[in-house]
Amino acid sequence: MTEQLGIRTPRRLIVTGGAGFIGANFVHYWCGKYPGDRVVVLDALTYAGNRATIAPLEGKANLRFVQGDICDRPLIDQLLKEEDIDLLVHFAAESHVDRSILGPGAFVQTNVVGTFTLLEAFRQHWLAHDQPDTFRFHHVSTDEVYGSLEPDDPAFTETTPYAPNSPYSASKAGSDHLVRAYHHTYGLPTLMTNCSNNYGPYHFPEKLIPLMCINILLGKPLPVYGDGQNVRDWLYVEDHCSAIDAVIHGSKPGETYNVGGNNEVKNLDLVHKLCDLMDELAPDLPVRPAKQLITFVKDRPGHDRRYAINATKLKTDLGWTPAQTVDSGLRQTVLWYLNHRDWWQPLLSQEYQAYYQKVYASV
Ligand code: NAD
Ligand code: TYD
Numbered sequence: 001m002t003e004q005l006g007i008r009t010p011r012r013l014i015v016t017g018g019a020g021f022i023g024a025n026f027v028h029y030w031c032g033k034y035p036g037d038r039v040v041v042l043d044a045l046t047y048a049g050n051r052a053t054i055a056p057l058e059g060k061a062n063l064r065f066v067q068g069d070i071c072d073r074p075l076i077d078q079l080l081k082e083e084d085i086d087l088l089v090h091f092a093a094e095s096h097v098d099r100s101i102l103g104p105g106a107f108v109q110t111n112v113v114g115t116f117t118l119l120e121a122f123r124q125h126w127l128a129h130d131q132p133d134t135f136r137f138h139h140v141s142t143d144e145v146y147g148s149l150e151p152d153d154p155a156f157t158e159t160t161p162y163a164p165n166s167p168y169s170a171s172k173a174g175s176d177h178l179v180r181a182y183h184h185t186y187g188l189p190t191l192m193t194n195c196s197n198n199y200g201p202y203h204f205p206e207k208l209i210p211l212m213c214i215n216i217l218l219g220k221p222l223p224v225y226g227d228g229q230n231v232r233d234w235l236y237v238e239d240h241c242s243a244i245d246a247v248i249h250g251s252k253p254g255e256t257y258n259v260g261g262n263n264e265v266k267n268l269d270l271v272h273k274l275c276d277l278m279d280e281l282a283p284d285l286p287v288r289p290a291k292q293l294i295t296f297v298k299d300r301p302g303h304d305r306r307y308a309i310n311a312t313k314l315k316t317d318l319g320w321t322p323a324q325t326v327d328s329g330l331r332q333t334v335l336w337y338l339n340h341r342d343w344w345q346p347l348l349s350q351e352y353q354a355y356y357q358k359v360y361a362s363v
Contacts, residue, residue, distance in 0.1 A: 219286025260309025
């Protein structure tokens, strides 16, 4: 690719969804590591997008923020051309399973139609430049496309058949299939990563880990779905960013990599860990020990029982391994939520309260 004799040519990239949780962490990571690159953040600023997260970077010459929709083809065409883009890293999505159950339409629109719009615009842009072999379209996806595992099943590999169970995972699976088809049919230089559950700074309050951290700090009930025995494989968000970096710089086009941290934890055990960390680190909790707040609530419809990622291919091909264990990553995350009330407090808006009422009516 661009590395020859150790010299790296600066890239010109669009990051879609760069004001969301993982996208914004990626923008911070990339701008810190590759300050010579031009970074254009394209984000519609839905309820999950927050420009404040990347605001500290906006004064810098190499970052441009554009508020816009990935379904807006003329806007995408214009940005690809005027910014002379050679790399597109695609995070933008509707990402929350519970919202996909309440309203699946937005998931099909953004995740399927939006990804198609980006692929088609990028293909025309790549053709207009005579198909350079340095261009890349990196699609960020999820392990949820593989469906649910039984307790003794082996972890998902890149060849596990797709079996999505929620409107969210089905729409992500649809986008993955389009990416695959664009490589297979047109030779578009695509890359894809399917990652397990992320956690860390700038995570919107609706997801399990930030929701529990914030509710502990506010002394509110901690709603655990069903029996709390569902298993997720947790990865610290910066490790996801370094994995995407490794794939962009090291993989050949058309490849797919699973990304995970080998950190399978049952939900109830995870909530206990968060309670223990808060008890230890937070000086004035409204309720202590925080465990008293744990409340079992009605299960999520179609709730996948277990996800687990086998990331051997990424380690073998590209030498990637995560830097954080679940214990070190959770400690950092709890400290972050403790010290960044100014970031999360404004997100508990009326819209968020209305959503919360719908999902947690009984809590
Ligand atoms: P997020 O919901 O926090 O952020 C999504 C961002 O996309 C927001 O900033 C939002 O404003 C933007 N967006 C939504 N619709 C848009 C549209 N039509 N046009 C432009 N921007 C739009 O999501 P996240 O957790 O950061 O996830 C990012 C990506 O990573 C998603 O594709 C998701 O499927 C994938 N992923 C997430 C996880 C996880 O644990 N969060 C794990 C694996 C993969
Ligand atoms: P979540 O963070 O929504 O991620 P995903 O559904 O994409 O894995 O949820 C993680 C796990 O936590 C999942 O098994 C559902 C469970 N969960 C709860 O038990 N209570 C909650 O309030 C939430 C949001 C999630």
